[in-house]
Amino acid sequence: MITIIKYTFKEMLKKRAFLLVSILSLLYLSIYAFGLSRIFEHPSNSIYDIIFQSQILSAGLFFANFIVAFLVLLTSVNAISGEIESGTIYSILSKPIKRYELVLGKFIGLGAMIVIYSSIMFLSVVGLNIFMGSKITFEASNILRGLFFFDLGPIVFLALIIASSSIFSTVNTGIISIMAYGIALVGGVLEQIGAAMQQSQVGAFGLKSGESLINAGILTSLILPTDVIYRKMTAELLTQSSGISFMTQGPFGGMSQPSIYMFIYIFFYVVFLLYYGAKRFSQRDL
Amino acid sequence: MVLETQNLTKQFNGKGGFKEVTLSVEKGQVFGFLGPNGAGKSTFVKTMVGLLHPTSGFAWILGKPIGTVESREKVGFLPENFRYHDWMTGKELLSFHAELYKIKNPGKKIDELLELVKLKGHESKLIKNYSKGMQQRIGIVIALLNDPEIVFLDEPTSALDPVGRIEVREIIKQLKSQGKTVFLNSHLLSEVEMVCDEVAIINHGRIIAEGKLEELLKEHTHVEMIVSDYTSELIEEISRLSKEFQFKEGKLSFKVEDKEKIPIIAKMIIEAGAKLYQLNTQTSSLEDLFINLIGKDEVS
Numbered sequence: 355m356i357t358i359i360k361y362t363f364k365e366m367l368k369k370r371a372f373l374l375v376s377i378l379s380l381l382y383l384s385i386y387a388f389g390l391s392r393i394f395e396h397p398s399n400s401i402y403d404i405i406f407q408s409q410i411l412s413a414g415l416f417f418a419n420f421i422v423a424f425l426v427l428l429t430s431v432n433a434i435s436g437e438i439e440s441g442t443i444y445s446i447l448s449k450p451i452k453r454y455e456l457v458l459g460k461f462i463g464l465g466a467m468i469v470i471y472s473s474i475m476f477l478s479v480v481g482l483n484i485f486m487g488s489k490i491t492f493e494a495s496n497i498l499r500g501l502f503f504f505d506l507g508p509i510v511f512l513a514l515i516i517a518s519s520s521i522f523s524t525v526n527t528g529i530i531s532i533m534a535y536g537i538a539l540v541g542g543v544l545e546q547i548g549a550a551m552q553q554s555q556v557g558a559f560g561l562k563s564g565e566s567l568i569n570a571g572i573l574t575s576l577i578l579p580t581d582v583i584y585r586k587m588t589a590e591l592l593t594q595s596s597g598i599s600f601m602t603q604g605p606f607g608g609m610s611q612p613s614i615y616m617f618i619y620i621f622f623y624v625v626f627l628l629y630y631g632a633k634r635f636s637q638r639d640l
Numbered sequence: 641m642v643l644e645t646q647n648l649t650k651q652f653n654g655k656g657g658f659k660e661v662t663l664s665v666e667k668g669q670v671f672g673f674l675g676p677n678g679a680g681k682s683t684f685v686k687t688m689v690g691l692l693h694p695t696s697g698f699a700w701i702l703g704k705p706i707g708t709v710e711s712r713e714k715v716g717f718l719p720e721n722f723r724y725h726d727w728m729t730g731k732e733l734l735s736f737h738a739e740l741y742k743i744k745n746p747g748k749k750i751d752e753l754l755e756l757v758k759l760k761g762h763e764s765k766l767i768k769n770y771s772k773g774m775q776q777r778i779g780i781v782i783a784l785l786n787d788p789e790i791v792f793l794d795e796p797t798s799a800l801d802p803v804g805r806i807e808v809r810e811i812i813k814q815l816k817s818q819g820k821t822v823f824l825n826s827h828l829l830s831e832v833e834m835v836c837d838e839v840a841i842i843n844h845g846r847i848i849a850e851g852k853l854e855e856l857l858k859e860h861t862h863v864e865m866i867v868s869d870y871t872s873e874l875i876e877e878i879s880r881l882s883k884e885f886q887f888k889e890g891k892l893s894f895k896v897e898d899k900e901k902i903p904i905i906a907k908m909i910i911e912a913g914a915k916l917y918q919l920n921t922q923t924s925s926l927e928d929l930f931i932n933l934i935g936k937d938e939v940s
């Protein structure tokens with residue numbers, strides 16, 4: 355399995371997709387840095403400034419997260435299915451290794467690369483904000499917890515992609531992954547709106563439809579909990595350290611905090627997907 | 641037995657594949673597995689190395705049930721549609737496969753095998769830039785990396801030039817001399833005839849003939865004679881010693897299972913006082929045998 359991990363990692367560095375996304379990320383970070391430098395040019399001390407700055411940070415993280423998800427999809431969509439479709443799998447699985455080793459090895463190899471990449475993106479965005487003189491105070495522990503959840507999302511997404519790639523073709527895995535990610539994103543937005551409606555208490559009607567939106571959001575989170583994790587990340591990074599309420603993060607922040615049950619679910623979600631993917635893969639005729 | 645199967649069946653939704661194959665291959669044999677396109681040869685080999693799950697029946701490699709990790713430990717495999725990771729160099733590819741086998745310090749072995757398949761000097765090229773034949777050659781190296789006890793070669797010369805084919809033949813002979821077992825899928829009958837000790841012929845997923853190559857061929861020595869001054873008893877006696885006997889106006893045509901019968905029959909003719917003008921024998925080639933057997937199978 356260590357061999358698979360090692361060579362998965364190596365392969366990634368040689369893939370064109372990786373180079374492409376790296377360039378894209380650099381471009382994004384430069385534009386973001388440029389934007390920040392303009393925004394922070396005239397410092398003032400009003401409360402609106404802090405609200406505005408936290409929104410800028412949220413937006414930066416949101417798009418960084420999006421680019422990471424893009425990289426996860428591009429590099430992993432054919433992790434297993436590609437080996438089958440090209441025929442390279444024959445010479446690998448006729449060796450004395452178990453099939454689950456390939457699935458798990460790919461997951462760990464890609465996962466390691468994604469964690470490194472995702473951490474660089476997160477630390478760059480947060481670092482740029484600090485460097486440019488953001489008024490939000492970050493504590494190291496908040497940054498670390500934020501980082502953990504920022505990396506967790508792509509890993510959960512990776513688990514879904516790997517499982518799908520072990521069972522279906524590359525094309526179908528692409529469709530499934532994009533759909534799931536889209537649903538999670540829309541569901542997350544619905545849940546936010548629902549929570550906003552409940553908070554603003556626009557009569558009994560608002561309360562009720564707010565609740566149904568929240569439920570719809572939770573349901574989509576069960577399909578792919580990336581958005582929930584993302585909200586947890588913003589909460590960990592911003593709220594507890596600076597005392598800024600969720601309201602200030604704008605459309606990219608988090609209104610409702612995911613519950614602990616959600617995280618227990620996420621753990622089993624990843625374990626189950628990998629188990630199920632490996633099991634179905636082991637039963638396949640190649 | 642290095643390889644043994646009992647009523648092994650692999651079908652795809654009740655179609656294709658192979659049915660109820662019972663085979664055994666002894667150590668040190670070169671075993672030829674022959675059959676027309678779509679007969680089930682590749683399906684059989686892929687089932688042996690655990691890529692396909694059998695529908696029913698049993699099989700063992702070196703005593704270990706197929707599909708287990710242990711059964712693949714001393715096995716080498718060259719797939720029919722060989723494809724290797726083209727982003728690696730030859731050297732990287734071989735190190736990767738050596739690591740999959742958990743071979744320690746594979747450097748010497750790799751060099752040796754590269755020399756064997758005449759790829760020395762190409763090891764730092766990307767696989768992407770290898771020709772088809774070079775890829776098949778490196779596939780042979782991969783199949784032999786772990787010093788396997790049994791090697792499955794699925795049409796190992798399909799992409800090779802004539803010299804390459806001879807080289808592969810030499811490699812197979814060399815493996816045999818080292819006491820290794822080779823399982824060779826092929827439809828190049830002349831090639832099989834040159835290297836195989838034993839063959840099985842498969843058609844529509846079923847084995848229609850199996851045995852030592854010599855014996856299968858022996859059954860089919862064709863004899864033609866022209867005689868005169870014969871008695872009907874003599875002709876009767878010859879017909880009893882042979883198969884597919886035909887006689888017309890002094891012309892005899894028949895097949896014998898054993899070449900040794902030919903001088904015996906000649907002696908009988910002389911001793912009976914008849915005259916023997918002409919005696920032609922023709923050992924049928926594997927090709928004749930193959931066409932003959934497949935033809936018969938199609939009829940039935």
Ligand SMILES: Nc1ncnc2c1ncn2[C@@H]1O[C@H](COP(=O)(O)OP(=O)(O)OP(=O)(O)O)[C@@H](O)[C@H]1O
Nearest residue numbers: 652655656657675676677678679680681682683684
């Ligand atoms: N994955 C599959 N799904 C369905 N049918 C299959 C599959 N693989 C093989 N078959 C069928 O099984 C039969 C045997 O195929 P196989 O590839 O084993 O033939 P072969 O003897 O190797 O032929 P060739 O000489 O052309 O290589 C064919 O009829 C083929 O259509």
Ligand SMILES: [Mg+2]
Nearest residue numbers: 681682683720
């Ligand atoms: Mg074949």
